[in-house]
Amino acid sequence: MRNECMGIVNLTKKGEPRISKINATRPISSTPIAGRYRVIDFVLSNMVNSGIKNVGIYAKEKYRSLTDHLGSGKDWDLSRKKGGLFIFSPENTKYYNINASRNGDIYNLLANIDFIERGDEEYVLIAPSYMICNIDYSEALEYHKKSNNDITMIYKNINNADEDFKGNLTLDLDGNNRIISIGNNVGAFPRANISMETYIMKREDLIKCIYRIVSKGSHLFLEDFIIEELNNIKVGAYEHKGYLKCIDSIQSYFEISNDLLNRDVAKELLYSDRKIFTKEKNESPTxxxxxxxxxxxxxxxxxxxxxxxxxxxxxxxxxxxxxxxxxxxxxxxxxxxxxxxxxxxxxxxxxxxxxxxxxxxxxxxxxxxxxxxxxx
Structure with a gap:
């Protein structure tokens, strides 16, 4: 996967989740978790562990704590002469004469599209920060290349959708793991294929897609465009079989903190061969x-x-x-x-x-x- 795929961490979510008072001054991505980490450490480490060395973080608001945590990216081995870590703000929307009310992820991507255009990787992986897991994206990329999909979405099949992941997208798949419809999880059924809001596609296709959506003025979010174009493009699905939690409320934040006290969950998320990196702070022993x-x-x-x-x-x-x-x-x-x-x-x-x-x-x-x- 080295030099083959660039990463985009998308911090703009439809619905604007907030973790109560904890997010009064910080985005979910920089929320402290598990004693020494921040939420964004998981997706960023997943990318680095998968060989992605060119990562753009598309922030939206109150991202000072995020830039303070990430710094130059050296703790993730992303302080580089070629590639590395880049944090983008939505302020460039004025340059593109974008109405401030049109603040979906498409317009945030457009505001800093030069990062995508100047990349030389063939593929791009877009992922949110609030889906907590430890995943090898390189396996998903290999699946995408062999499947001949235009877009591959990563998902997890769960058996408690009536209690968890409410409001997240659900995927209806055919026998070839192609997506035939996308809906919202309203908690009606216990089992569902939950979208991890992670997309793999060719970089040039993403650029064309962004300009096409903006020219039509029909969508604010990439997911809405994909839903509308399901009959015209090949959208496939790659299954993640490990632990997954979406942090979009104080309840889900509290739940994952309890889950981490389970040895099996802690081993998978924090102590596997795929290390979760964070900003190093040397302290004396407790x-x-x-x-x-x-x-x-x-x-x-x-x-x-x-x-x-x-x-x-x-x-x-x-x-x-x-x-x-x-x-x-x-x-x-x-x-x-x-x-x-x-x-x-x-x-x-x-x-x-x-x-x-x-x-x-x-x-x-x-x-x-x-x-x-x-x-x-």
Missing amino acids: IYTDTANVKNSFIATGCVIEGSVENSIIFRKVKVKKGSVIKNSIIMQNCTIEPSVELHNVVFDKNIFISEGKELKGDESYPIVIEKNISM
Whole structure:
């Protein structure tokens, strides 16, 4: 796959999902996850591990935290003289005289289409950041080339569509894995082929497609164009059989955090041969005192644990003081939990201070979310 495929990380989603207060100042792509990562680390690492060395990230809004996290791309081996990592804003829409209200992914791609046009790769892979998985895209590319498809969409067949992935696209396939119809998952049936909103096609075809859509003025999103053209182009499907979670709500964010405490899920996502890269931050080891009691939890570096932590994810430089109990919770970096605090089913953003003796208890399905930089 080297020098054969370029990558595009598309941060514009139809429907604009938000993870409650956690996304007040950051996009979903830069949301902290799993103790030391950001959401975008998964798709970016999947691309790098698949040999893609030319990656464009098409941002939309509030992407300062994203650029701070990614930097030059060196932690993903994307700081290069040829290719590398590029982050694009939608500001160039003014140059193309694009109405600001026409803010779908097609117009975001058009605003920075020179990145696609100057590439020399034959193929392009477009993927969102919020579909969390560990996948080898090179296998999907090989399938695409052999299948003679105009476009290949990656999907997963799931058996709980009546509970999960609601609002995501569903694919109806024929016997040759060609897509014959695309709909929305309204939760009517438990089993469904869920689109991962990941597309593979020839780079030149994508360029023609973008200009064609814009000239017609009929669509804002690439997925809408594909749905309309199903009878005119060959759209195939490649099945991902591993773990998948779409982070589009506080509930799904909380669920994947719980899933990561399952050894099998953690091994597949974080500890397989395909490493998930992130921005390196060297911290001192976590200190556990003789009063600490930790069960089934992720504890990042630089913490001081004096209390009890169970079924929780604790980010860097968190202090849990003596007598405090944290269960089924997510505590992001630089938080201080004073003595004798009880936290159940809560999500703390960064830099939270909670004073002695306080108690917060949320529901397993609807955790309490506290935005960053608050003292309680």
